[in-house]
Structures are given as C-alpha cells and as structure tokens.
Amino acid sequence: MVLNIDIAVLFLMALSALWTVMTRSLLRSAIGLALTSAMLTILMFRLHAPLAAVFELSVCSGLISVVFIATISLTQPMSQEKVLQHMKDRLERFWYLPILLVLTGIVLSFLNLKFNLILPAPEIEKDPRIVLWNQRPLDLLGQIIMLLTGAFGIVILFREAKKK
Amino acid sequence: MSAQALTLFWPFCLFIVVLFIIGFYCLLVTFNLIRALIGLELLIKAVTLLLVLVGYVTRHEALIQSLVITLIVMEVVIIAVAAGIVLGLHQHNKSLDVRQLRNLKG
Amino acid sequence: MLSLLILIPLAFLLLMNFLTLKGRRLAFAVVMALSFFQIYAVFCPTIMANRPLHGLASVFDFTLAVDGLSRIMLLCIAIVIFIALLVAAPFVKEEDKRFYFAGLMILELMGLNGVVMVRDIFSMYVFWEVAAAASFILIALQKKRDPLEGAFKYLIFSSVATVFVLSAIAIILLISGDTSFAAIREALRVSPHSFLITLAVSIFLTGLFMKAGVMPFHGYLPDAYASAPAPVSILLAGVVTKTLGVYTAMRIVIDIFGFSASLQSILLCIGLISAIFGALAAMGQKDLKRLLAYSSISQVGYIFLGFGCGTPLGIAAAIFHIFNHTVFKSLLFVNAAAVEDRTGSLDMSRMSGLASKMPVTGTTSVLASLSASGVPPLAGFWSKLFIVLALWQCGHYGVAAAAVMASLLTLAYMLLFQRSVFFGTLEKGLEGVVEAGFGLTLPAIILAVLIVGVGIFFPYLVHTVIFPVAYP
Numbered sequence: 001m002v003l004n005i006d007i008a009v010l011f012l013m014a015l016s017a018l019w020t021v022m023t024r025s026l027l028r029s030a031i032g033l034a035l036t037s038a039m040l041t042i043l044m045f046r047l048h049a050p051l052a053a054v055f056e057l058s059v060c061s062g063l064i065s066v067v068f069i070a071t072i073s074l075t076q077p078m079s080q081e082k083v084l085q086h087m088k089d090r091l092e093r094f095w096y097l098p099i100l101l102v103l104t105g106i107v108l109s110f111l112n113l114k115f116n117l118i119l120p121a122p123e124i125e126k127d128p129r130i131v132l133w134n135q136r137p138l139d140l141l142g143q144i145i146m147l148l149t150g151a152f153g154i155v156i157l158f159r160e161a162k163k164k
Numbered sequence: 165m166s167a168q169a170l171t172l173f174w175p176f177c178l179f180i181v182v183l184f185i186i187g188f189y190c191l192l193v194t195f196n197l198i199r200a201l202i203g204l205e206l207l208i209k210a211v212t213l214l215l216v217l218v219g220y221v222t223r224h225e226a227l228i229q230s231l232v233i234t235l236i237v238m239e240v241v242i243i244a245v246a247a248g249i250v251l252g253l254h255q256h257n258k259s260l261d262v263r264q265l266r267n268l269k270g
Numbered sequence: 271m272l273s274l275l276i277l278i279p280l281a282f283l284l285l286m287n288f289l290t291l292k293g294r295r296l297a298f299a300v301v302m303a304l305s306f307f308q309i310y311a312v313f314c315p316t317i318m319a320n321r322p323l324h325g326l327a328s329v330f331d332f333t334l335a336v337d338g339l340s341r342i343m344l345l346c347i348a349i350v351i352f353i354a355l356l357v358a359a360p361f362v363k364e365e366d367k368r369f370y371f372a373g374l375m376i377l378e379l380m381g382l383n384g385v386v387m388v389r390d391i392f393s394m395y396v397f398w399e400v401a402a403a404a405s406f407i408l409i410a411l412q413k414k415r416d417p418l419e420g421a422f423k424y425l426i427f428s429s430v431a432t433v434f435v436l437s438a439i440a441i442i443l444l445i446s447g448d449t450s451f452a453a454i455r456e457a458l459r460v461s462p463h464s465f466l467i468t469l470a471v472s473i474f475l476t477g478l479f480m481k482a483g484v485m486p487f488h489g490y491l492p493d494a495y496a497s498a499p500a501p502v503s504i505l506l507a508g509v510v511t512k513t514l515g516v517y518t519a520m521r522i523v524i525d526i527f528g529f530s531a532s533l534q535s536i537l538l539c540i541g542l543i544s545a546i547f548g549a550l551a552a553m554g555q556k557d558l559k560r561l562l563a564y565s566s567i568s569q570v571g572y573i574f575l576g577f578g579c580g581t582p583l584g585i586a587a588a589i590f591h592i593f594n595h596t597v598f599k600s601l602l603f604v605n606a607a608a609v610e611d612r613t614g615s616l617d618m619s620r621m622s623g624l625a626s627k628m629p630v631t632g633t634t635s636v637l638a639s640l641s642a643s644g645v646p647p648l649a650g651f652w653s654k655l656f657i658v659l660a661l662w663q664c665g666h667y668g669v670a671a672a673a674v675m676a677s678l679l680t681l682a683y684m685l686l687f688q689r690s691v692f693f694g695t696l697e698k699g700l701e702g703v704v705e706a707g708f709g710l711t712l713p714a715i716i717l718a719v720l721i722v723g724v725g726i727f728f729p730y731l732v733h734t735v736i737f738p739v740a741y742p
Binding site: 006007010011013014017018020021026029030033036037040043044047048049051052055056059060063064067068070071072074075093094096097100101104105108109122125126127128129130131132136139142143146147149150153154156157158 | 175176178179181182183185186187189190193196198199201202203205206209212213216217219220223224225226227228229230231232233234236237238240241243244245247248249250251252254260
C-alpha cells in the first residue's frame with residue numbers, strides 16, 4: 001500500500017514532465033513545469049525531506065514558474081503561418097521521445113544489479129537548520145553572495161532599454 | 165539497507181533516469197530558447213530528486229536537505245539570469261528561435 | 271583570517287550600494303584597491319595561516335585553507351581583476367554601467383576566491399555557481415546582440431556541466447558521509463564499491479572538462495570569448511575558465527581521487543587532443559579574439575598534459591603554466607582590446623602594419639606571442655620545457671613529441687597573427703590610428719614586464735618561489 005503511492009506519484013511526475021516537453025504552447029509548458037515540481041514535492045515528503053520539499057514547492061513551483069510565465073508573456077508570439085509550420089515540425093521531432101522512454105524502461109528492467117551498499121555512519125545532527133547554520137556556514141555565505149549577484153543581474157538585464 | 169528502502173530504491177532510480185532523458189531530449193531537440201530553459205530546469209529537478217533519494221537511503225536526511233535548499237537557491241538565480249538573457253535576445257532578434265543564433269560562427 | 275578575502279569585498283560591495291552618486295565614481299578605484307590587497311595578502315603569512323578566531327569573531331570562522339596551488343590562483347585572480355579594471359575605462363562608458371561593472375567584478379572576485387579556498391566539495395559548487403553567474407551577467411552587461419548570444423550558450427553549457435557535477439556528488443554521497451575533501455578521500459579509500467566510484471569519477475570529470483573548455487567540450491568557448499566586451503574577455507580568458515575548470519580538476523584529483531593509471535591516460539588524452547586541435551583551429555581564424563580563444567583551448571590542453579603525468583615535476587610545471595598562461599593570454603587580450611578601441615574592428619584580414627602606429631601594443635604583443643610559443647628566455651619557455659621534460663620522464667615519449675609539435679604549431683599561428691595584424695605595410699584607412707590610451711598601455715607594459723622578468727629571473731625564482739609553492 002505504501003509502495004503504491006510512491007510509484008503512482010513517480011508515474012504522474014514522469015507523465016507531467018513528458019507533457020511539459022511535448023505540449024505545443026509555451027505557457028502550458030510552464031504550467032507543466034509547476035505541476036512536475038508539485039509531484040516532486042510530494043515525493044520529497046515521502047522520502048523524509050520535509051524542509052526541502054517546502055522549499056521546492058514555494059520556490060520552484062512558485063517563483064520559477066512566475067519567472068517563466070513573465071518571460072513568456074513579455075515575448076511576442078510568432079505570426080500565424082509560422083506557428084502552424086512550427087507545430088508540424090515539432091511533432092516530427094518530438095514524438096521520438098515517448099518511444100525512447102519506453103525502450104529505456106524495457107532495457108533497464110532487464111538489468112539485475114544487485115547492490116550491497118555499505119552505508120556510511122549515521123549522522124549526528126538531525127535538524128537540517130542546525131546543519132546549515134552551524135556546520136555549513138560557508139554555504140550560507142555563498143547563498144548570500146549568490147542572491148546579491150541575482151539582484152545585480154535582474155536589475156541589469158530586466159531593465160527596459162530607455163535610451164533607444 | 166532496510167528492506168523498505170531497498171524496494172523503493174530501484175523504481176526511484178528508474179524514474180530519475182527517465183526524468184534525465186526527458187530533460188536532455190528537450191534541451192537538445194528544441195528550437196525555442198525558453199523551452200531550452202525548461203529542459204535545463206527538468207534536469208535540475210532530476211538531480212534534486214537524486215540527491216534526496218541518496219539522503220533517504222543513507223539516512224543522512226539533514227545534510228541532504230541543507231544541500232538541496234542551497235541548490236534550489238543557486239538554481240533560481242541562474243534561471244533568473246537566463247530569463248534576462250532570453251529577454252534581451254528577444255528584444256534584438258524579435259524571435260525566440262535558436263536557429264537565429266548563428267551570428268558568431270566563423 | 272582567510273575569510274577576509276571574501277568578507278572584505280562583501281563589506282565593500284554593501285557599502286558601495288549606500289553611497290551617493292558622487293561616491294559611486296570611486297567604484298573602480300575601490301575594486302582596484304581590493305585586488306591590491308589580495309596581491310599583498312598572498313604573500314603575507316599572517317593572513318595565509320588560517321588560525322581559528324575566538325570570541326565574537328568566531329562567527330566568521332569558516333573552514334577555508336590554502337596551499338601552494340591556491341596561493342598561485344589567488345595571485346592570478348587578483349592580477350587579472352586589476353588588469354580588467356584598468357582596461358574597462360574606455361569600454362564601459364555610462365556611469366551606472368560602470369557601477370554595475372565594479373559591483374559584478376567584486377562578486378566575481380568573491381566567487382573565485384571562494385572556489386580556490388574551500389575544502390568542501392559542495393561549497394566549491396556554491397562558489398562555482400556564484401562566479402559563473404557573475405560572468406554571465408558581465409558578458410551580457412551591455413545587452414548587445416552578440417554578447418547575449420555568447421552568454422546564452424555559455425550559460426547552457428555551464429549549467430549542463432553543473433548537472434553532471436551534482437549527480438557525481440550525489441553518487442559520492444552514497445559512499446561518504448560528509449562532503450568535505452578529507453572525508454571523501456577517506457571514504458573512497460576504504461570503500462569496496464569500485465563501480466560506483468568509477469561512475470562518479472567519470473561523470474565528475476565530464477562536468478569539469480566541460481567547464482574548462484577542453485575539446486571535445488569546447489563548443490561555447492570561442493563564442494563566449496569573442497563576443498564578450500573587452501575587459502570581460504580578459505577576465506574570462508585569464509581566470510574564469512581556468513579556475514572553474516582546471517583548478518577544480520587539479521584540486522579534485524590531487525586531494526580526492528588520487529592518480530590512477532586510467533585517470534592519467536584520460537588527462538593525457540584530453541590534453542593532447544586539445545593542445546593539437548586547438549592550435550590547428552586557431553590557424554584558420556579571421557577574428558582576432560576567436561584565434562585567441564582557440565589558443566586558450568590549446569594552452570589549457572597543455573596544462574592538462576603536464577598535470578596528467580602525475581609526477582611532482584609535472585604538477586609543478588602545470589601550475590607554473592597556469593600562471594604563465596594567465597599573464598600572456600591577458601596581455602594578448604589587452605592588445606586585442608587596444609586594437610579594437612583604435613581601429614573599431616577585430617577582423618584580421620582588414621588590418622596590417624599597425625606596429626608603426628601602435629608601438630607599445632605591437633611590442634608587448636610580440637613578447638606575449640613568443641612567451642606563448644615557448645621561446646627562451648621568456649617565461650613560457652620554462653613552463654613548456656618542464657612539461658615536456660615531465661612527459662619524457664614518465665615514459666610517454668610519443669606524447670612528449672606531440673607536445674613539442676603542438677608548441678611549434680603555436681609558434682606558427684602566433685607568427686601568422688603577428689604578421690597579419692602588426693607587421694607588413696600599413697593598410698589603407700588605418701592612417702589615423704594612434705597608440706591606445708593610458709588605460710590600455712599601462713596594463714600591457716606591466717604584464718610584459720612580468721613575462722620578461724619571470725623568464726629571465728627564472729633560475730633564481732625556481733628555488734625560492736616556484737618549487738616551494740608547488741610542493742606544499
């Protein structure tokens with residue numbers, strides 16, 4: 001019973017990723033990405049990573065989807081004939097993907113790798129917040145610097161060209 | 165490994181590989197700049213799932229969660245910068261077609 | 271104390287954002303002062319010794335460490351940032367763009383410093399991404415069409431390389447319990463899962479090779495170098511790809527994976543392919559910066575050749591070649607910037623005879639080309655000699671001979687480049703060209719002095735500076 005939920009959600013995630021890639025309109029792709037993120041969040045909850053799951057939901061499902069939808073709506077669509085031609089071309093290229101995936105699934109299910117993993121010692125600290133703040137302060141410093149870089153980047157790149 | 169972890173490990177691995185393939189295929193085959201970014205984002209999700217799976221299997225969930233949080237922050241900034249570049253390219257070329265980026269060959 | 275190299279730039283960056291408009295003009299001077307401070311700090315033992323801090327300052331106690339390799343990289347980073355800032359003045363003209371440029375340079379400085387000083391594989395990834403993000407924004411700063419294209423390709427390649435590296439880290443975490451270098455080395459030594467280790471190592475190396483821009487993963491490099499604005503090209507060619515790719519490869523192999531025979535052959539193979547095919551590709555280029563970009567690919571191949579031997583001589587020679595390549599490649603890009611500034615184009619078929627009009631640029635460019643080709647008594651000769659010697663000592667006679675041949679190819683395309691741009695009769699339409707301004711000649715002179723000085727004083731330097739630094 002417990003196992004089936006995981007497999008079901010994994011399958012849904014793969015399906016939504018497939019739909020994201022193969023759908024025609026960009027807007028639906030962005031929504032599909034948010035959906036895949038949501039499935040990923042559920043999986044992360046199941047894998048005992050609740051804090052990371054919440055981050056994934058709020059940031060990837062939320063922030064990144066907003067960024068994508070903003071970018072998509074700021075870029076003009078192509079003219080009508082180009083759109084139709086483009087859609088025909090797309091289908092020719094992209095329908096290889098499900099076939100490839102099914103083949104991969106068949107091939108991999110024949111592999112019978114047996115693992116006896118000798119695991120490393122269990123960890124001492126169980127709370128990720130303490131791990132992050134006390135044991136890995138360098139990562140925090142890096143995150144701060146990265147966010148500053150992001151701020152600079154957004155200010156520089158997203159500003160409208162005023163002097164044109 | 166506990167029996168439960170062992171039974172979960174292989175389906176997760178399979179689907180992570182599936183996600184990787186979808187992401188790479190999207191990145192390689194698409195002619196649209198934004199869809200290339202979407203493919204990249206799918207690849208990053210695959211890596212995130214792989215990390216969380218490793219954390220579950222080795223029972224080091226706290227370490228892995230702090231790594232995943234940092235990873236998510238990093239990738240948000242990269243995607244934001246990429247979106248900015250795509251916007252700039254669109255302003256110049258008036259299209260999102262990768263085939264238009266042939267200006268530099270020589 | 272080592273964290274000062276990251277925290278002081280951060281403090282200055284935050285301060286700068288609160289300054290008034292008048293104060294923002296000092297932005298360039300601030301960053302130059304920071305790079306001077308870093309050059310001083312490399313040679314200052316109290317900063318380099320990472321003593322633990324007590325009391326209130328213990329919140330700043332990060333696990334950073336330097337050894338000889340890191341110190342040389344810190345020196346290279348500081349030199350290149352300083353040179354790039356000097357060159358930036360005629361290319362970045364608007365006031366607010368200058369402020370952003372200085373801010374991004376500080377961020378890049380912090381990122382690169384972080385990469386060379388950390389002792390933890392995931393923190394290395396964090397600062398790696400910081401430096402990469404800062405360089406993408408720097409390339410796209412002026413939002414012209416070509417730089418945006420180069421920045422996009424660079425971004426996609428770099429991010430795919432990041433995905434590879436992270437997957438390898440995930441597999442490594444199955445075996446090791448912690449992400450620090452020492453813990454991983456211990457775990458890899460005692461672990462019996464050789465299949466997983468091989469998988470992780472190969473995926474990791476693939477990611478690193480993509481970041482370093484060696485063949486066959488070099489697709490983004492010529493576009494990124496050629497289309498970036500001039501000071502950013504200097505920054506990219508001088509340190510970014512080298513730190514993010516070559517330094518990390520050396521650090522990972524030396525500290526974690528160790529030199530196995532298959533690893534050595536992979537490094538030698540990739541190094542050889544890059545050295546030879548990079549040189550061959552450079553010969554057919556018409557655009558000045560693209561030629562220099564392919565030349566960079568070739569030289570990085572050389573560094574991997576020296577490194578792939580595994581002997582102390584090979585590693586020392588590779589580290590020395592990193593330093594030399596920083597100096598002469600930055601000098602060549604400074605000259606390219608001077609040429610672009612005065613003639614307005616980088617198309618080599620449309621210029622010749624510039625040496626009569628731009629004497630300083632011409633002379634320094636000749637010096638840099640000769641150093642790149644390995645002509646005595648300049649600095650490049652010594653590092654290339656040692657690389658070939660190290661290969662010979664290892665018994666890779668064929669590879670050593672091929673390395674010498676690649677060096678001859680380098681001489682060939684460098685001479686072609688010199689002849690087509692600087693010598694010969696003056697092209698029509700170039701009559702009005704004068705020597706480039708102070709900001710472009712001063713860095714050229716400084717770098718040329720470094721090349722000649724290190725070359726001539728090499729027998730003295732080799733025992734006092736180079737070998738002690740390379741054998742920590």
